[in-house]
Amino acid sequence: MNFDFPEQQPVQLPANIPAGCLRVNREQWLQTAKALHDANTRLLALWAADDRDRDGCFRVYAMYLLPETILVVEHAIHDASNPMYPSIAALFPSALRMQRAVYDLLGIASDESDMRGWLRHNGWPETLFPLRKDVDGSAHYSIAPASYPFVTVEGDGVHEIAVGPVHAGIIEPGHFRFSVVGEKVLRLEERLGYTHKGVAKLFEAFSQQDGHRLAARVSGDSAVAFSWAYCASLEAITETPVPLRAVYLRALALEHERLTNHLGDLGALGNDAGFALGLTQFSRLKEDLLRTNTVAFGARYLMHYIVPGGVSVDLPGRARGLLLKQYQELERGVVKLRSIYDEHAGIQDRFREAGRLTNELAERLGAIGLVGRASGIACDLRVDHPWQPYDKLRPKLITQAYGDVAARVQVRFDEVLETLRLCRALLDDLSSGPIQVQVPIAEPDRMGAGVIEGWRGPVIVVLETGRDGAIRRCHAHDSSWQNWPLLEYAILGNIVPDFPLINKSFNLSYSGQDG
């Protein structure tokens, strides 16, 4: 697909999949967004950087998913005393919260009217923008409590229910404000940012060779996806070819991460529908897999596994047989449990029609990843923008059209079975050879991207190198940014007691979003 780009063609951007970068001025920033919106592309991420020490500018970036490539649009803002750029949220609604985050961290404002803090909850001064280069990120500030103006709904019998940030379960913190009549939800407004740990600023204190350790902890349930995305960006910048055995092992680890999380979700979804057997059975299967991880990869959760240039632990010889046996048992168990779920009237009564996100809405709001696929959005980077080894593996695209909880459950079931096929194929094709190569220190001021389809959806890391092996800027993005706002729509017209079920069917990341 060709776009009528302003004046120039994109320059190549180092990345694990074909990528380009287009430098635009203020008018072109919006023009490009319009052209891309009209061509049905998706917004993958939006972030900004402080380059005043280099050339006196701030820069704002938007990454779009085109049919063949990804495109990063870069806009340099020359007025450093009052940095502004045009909002693209009218075209890509998911940009709204990302733009609010850009303001909180860098003080670069869009022309959007909603200026409420998203990541900043008055924990640091309003006039302090922590990601600016001249701000010391290690300083401490006392909290100045202030109320957050939620949008209120008025009318006879309307009342609010405030939930969180501390939730009544073993889950991450966030705040949900429901406006309800009786049990029916009229409006839901999310407030996130509670787990903001200053990851972007912290990256700048890590070396290039060490940044993967922080990346793995952006969202612990997606450690493989984030650390792979980080390493892919560094390897693309330094043009380091990763040994084939390491590539396959990385994919095996990523697919195990997908399996682990899908199994956990399928159990929790059964439980939230009042079917405790589902939780017991799936949590058992998940535990079996995590224990196998210890043998195959050296740990239950793979924080340590993916390192620059390859992987940290080789697959032991005895692991192959164990894994194949594990896959067989998993497949048998999941097929059986699926038929129990499918034929259980009580479960289906809760799953069907609950939390429906129509295809039309999903398209308009830019749904992505698993949630998108359950609403008929045919997008899986492993399928449509494959990187090594997915170009050889050719995973099957799994979608559902209806967009309710039942559809999201079916996508998970189908993906578990497809992933088991991929795991077997990866083991079959696993070649011998080294598992890691040395990655040289990258030259300063180079930018590269790593884009990985994690179990929730695309995980993106954009790395900019500094001098002597330092990180100048690193932006890590989870697809939860795009999908959190959709939950506010999916719950409309449902009853409050169905919220845990609907929320679980999305199972979005708080930590990955908050950064």
Add this chain to the structure above:
Amino acid sequence: MFDVLSRIVRTGILTEPSASPSIEALQKDIWGILGRALTIRQVDAGSCNACELEIQALNNPYYNLEGMGIKFVASPRHADMLLVTGPVSVNMEEALKRTYDAVPDPKLVVAVGDCGACGGVFGTSYASRGAVANVIPVNHTITGCPPGPAAILKGIFEAVRSTFSGVHR
């Protein structure tokens, strides 16, 4: 229904005998301190979610925490112990303090994971207060990134034990 029953029968009881100390001794300790079962309120004060996944695993049939008379409760007012993961983000500081205040005395606080114990990779910054002990009093810490369910279980045991011996000293 037949499928469900057959699944239950075929799976059998998977719960593993816990490592040291013995369940009976632990239950006796818990009874000695609290006079009843141990109830835990888990608080994610800014974690990356990996510790949460491992704490959730304590309820799977292998570890069967509830079978030992330990259960997770939804309100801090029903809790004897706060199981807190970190690092404590600045944005969660107030919520954590309020949750701590809402737990009736005597109370135990256990910090889980490297981040909860010492700040982990995140340390302290404009956005992070680091270790849980920087924000509320902590009785016991469990290190690991993330610590596995067995380590968390052991840490809960040790927290109860050390408090118990403290009472008698």
